[in-house]
Amino acid sequence: MPPLPGGTQRCFQAILLLALTMLLLAGILHMDVGLLTPLLGGQAEGPPVINVMFLKTHKTASSTVLNILFRFAETHNLSVALPVGSRFHLGYPWYFLARYVERLEPHGPQQRFNIMCNHLRFNLPEVQKVMPNDTFYFSIIRNPVFQLESSFTYYRDYVPAFRGVESLDAFLASPWTYYNRSASLHNALARNNMWFDLGFDNNAHADDEGYVRARLADVERHFQLVLIAEHFDESMVLLRHLLRWGLDDVVAFRLNSRSAHSVAGVTLEGQARAKRWCALDWRLYQHFNRTFWARVHAELGPRRLRSEVTRLRARRRELMARCLQDGVAKNKSQITDPQLRPFQSGQADILGYNLRQGLDNQTQRMCQRMVMPELQYMAHLYALQFPEKDPKHIPFLH
Numbered sequence: 444m445p446p447l448p449g450g451t452q453r454c455f456q457a458i459l460l461l462a463l464t465m466l467l468l469a470g471i472l473h474m475d476v477g478l479l480t481p482l483l484g485g486q487a488e489g490p491p492v493i494n495v496m497f498l499k500t501h502k503t504a505s506s507t508v509l510n511i512l513f514r515f516a517e518t519h520n521l522s523v524a525l526p527v528g529s530r531f532h533l534g535y536p537w538y539f540l541a542r543y544v545e546r547l548e549p550h551g552p553q554q555r556f557n558i559m560c561n562h563l564r565f566n567l568p569e570v571q572k573v574m575p576n577d578t579f580y581f582s583i584i585r586n587p588v589f590q591l592e593s594s595f596t597y598y599r600d601y602v603p604a605f606r607g608v609e610s611l612d613a614f615l616a617s618p619w620t621y622y623n624r625s626a627s628l629h630n631a632l633a634r635n636n637m638w639f640d641l642g643f644d645n646n647a648h649a650d651d652e653g654y655v656r657a658r659l660a661d662v663e664r665h666f667q668l669v670l671i672a673e674h675f676d677e678s679m680v681l682l683r684h685l686l687r688w689g690l691d692d693v694v695a696f697r698l699n700s701r702s703a704h705s706v707a708g709v710t711l712e713g714q715a716r717a718k719r720w721c722a723l724d725w726r727l728y729q730h731f732n733r734t735f736w737a738r739v740h741a742e743l744g745p746r747r748l749r750s751e752v753t754r755l756r757a758r759r760r761e762l763m764a765r766c767l768q769d770g771v772a773k774n775k776s777q778i779t780d781p782q783l784r785p786f787q788s789g790q791a792d793i794l795g796y797n798l799r800q801g802l803d804n805q806t807q808r809m810c811q812r813m814v815m816p817e818l819q820y821m822a823h824l825y826a827l828q829f830p831e832k833d834p835k836h837i838p839f840l841h
């Protein structure tokens with residue numbers, strides 16, 4: 444090729460420079476803001492945290508967190524500590540024991556797992572037998588008034604103290620008429636249930652200040668993070684920051700939620716009574732609501748928090764529109780695929796989702812993971828992890 448005349452060469456160089464500049468600009472503009480924030484916001488650097496123990500409390504939006512963890516495990520090929528055999532939880536309401544977890548080789552050395560997130564009553568020494576020593580421990584709690592209301596509706600036919608009581612207000616007006624302390628394991632869902640799940644005595648005296656402070660200090664020591672259900676999106680932003688996960692890893696649709704008509708109101712008087720009846724949970728909630736916000740401000744600051752919450756919500760809206768038929772939750776009679784129908788309990792009408800028709804395979808798989816109810820998802824992971832064992836049998840599907 445003959446050498447280019449000088450003018451043409453300069454012109455060529457200018458065009459090349461311009462193209463390079465444009466490419467660089469386009470790159471920066473399209474770049475995930477999250478990639479820049481480590482430089483700006485001091486996000487801890489390093490690989491994502493993959494060893495995670497989530498204490499799944501009851502009626503606290505924890506099914507949505509479970510879905511996030513199951514999805515992370517599945518898409519990163521991580522191992523999950525799943526209930527042994529045909530079981531659906533890790534020994535609840537009894538204290539957790541390592542032998543409640545399914546293992547590859549029952550007689551070999553104790554296997555460690557990456558993720559643990561099914562219902563259990565916390566018992567650290569036994570959990571440590573199953574989880575690696577660099578595990579990140581976290582949990583979620585909810586205002587005990589509404590946690591109790593949800594528990595009442597959901598477990599009404601199951602918890603002795605709730606049976607035959609016409610309403611939560613009636614229960615709270617004279618709880619000792621219905622609540623038998625001696626049957627405490629079976630009634631654990633009727634009083635200070637989050638305190639119970641953390642492994643403590645849910646009938647202890649809340650006015651024993653030394654006791655309460657010591658247990659709160661235990662939770663501080665054993666859990667790196669306690670999230671607040673009322674601030675779910677802020678919770679997910681903080682969780683993602685501490686685990687160094689991607690945005691899509693913590694975007695989720697609300698799972699196991701009730702239809703509006705199965706959420707009962709609690710009178711103001713009932714609310715005051717619930718705080719007294721569940722005084723230990725109320726102390727727990729107030730304490731960790733305070734530390735949560737202190738943590739958010741220390742780790743992120745208000746501006747970054749706002750922008751991250753906005754991004755999270757925008758992404759959720761986008762995925763709801765892409766994945767869901769009509770973009771909304773459906774009640775049980777509307778859900779066509781039985782695999783996507785959530786377990787129904789008590790008088791609660793538990794909502795789920797239908798997927799949109801005509802999704803391409805990859806999108807379909809991603810969407811399916813986001814809407815799969817927890818029992819079905821657990822059975823699915825169990826089958827992947829233990830292909831040679833009998834699959835979990837989900838009675839309400841058959």
Ligand SMILES: *[C@@H]1O[C@H](CO)[C@@H](O)[C@H](O)[C@H]1NC(C)=O
Pocket residue numbers: 520
């Ligand atoms: C997933 O992990 C299992 C065992 O830990 C391994 O046998 C398998 O090859 C992995 N699969 C992928 C796709 O990485």
Ligand SMILES: *[C@@H]1O[C@H](CO)[C@@H](O)[C@H](O)[C@H]1NC(C)=O
Pocket residue numbers: 576577
């Ligand atoms: C954690 O476990 C690893 C491997 O299991 C071991 O090498 C390490 O010494 C342990 N660290 C502590 C602090 O126990």
Ligand SMILES: *[C@@H]1O[C@H](CO)[C@@H](O)[C@H](O)[C@H]1NC(C)=O
Pocket residue numbers: 623624625626
């Ligand atoms: C309370 O529970 C205990 C143990 O289950 C039982 O023996 C006792 O009869 C119960 N008391 C009442 C009043 O139901």
Ligand SMILES: *[C@@H]1O[C@H](CO)[C@@H](O)[C@H](O)[C@H]1NC(C)=O
Pocket residue numbers: 586729732733736
């Ligand atoms: C939780 O903390 C937030 C922020 O400080 C506060 O606005 C809210 O009232 C607290 N909630 C309860 C129930 O104390």
Ligand SMILES: *[C@@H]1O[C@H](CO)[C@@H](O)[C@H](O)[C@H]1NC(C)=O
Pocket residue numbers: 774775776777792
């Ligand atoms: C389910 O939703 C449909 C449409 O909103 C409604 O007509 C139907 O009564 C609902 N069914 C139940 C069991 O709530």
Ligand SMILES: *[C@@H]1O[C@H](CO)[C@@H](O)[C@H](O)[C@H]1NC(C)=O
Pocket residue numbers: 804
């Ligand atoms: C999508 O999935 C269907 C059914 O599982 C399969 O027949 C088809 O080949 C897949 N398409 C692609 C492009 O992978």
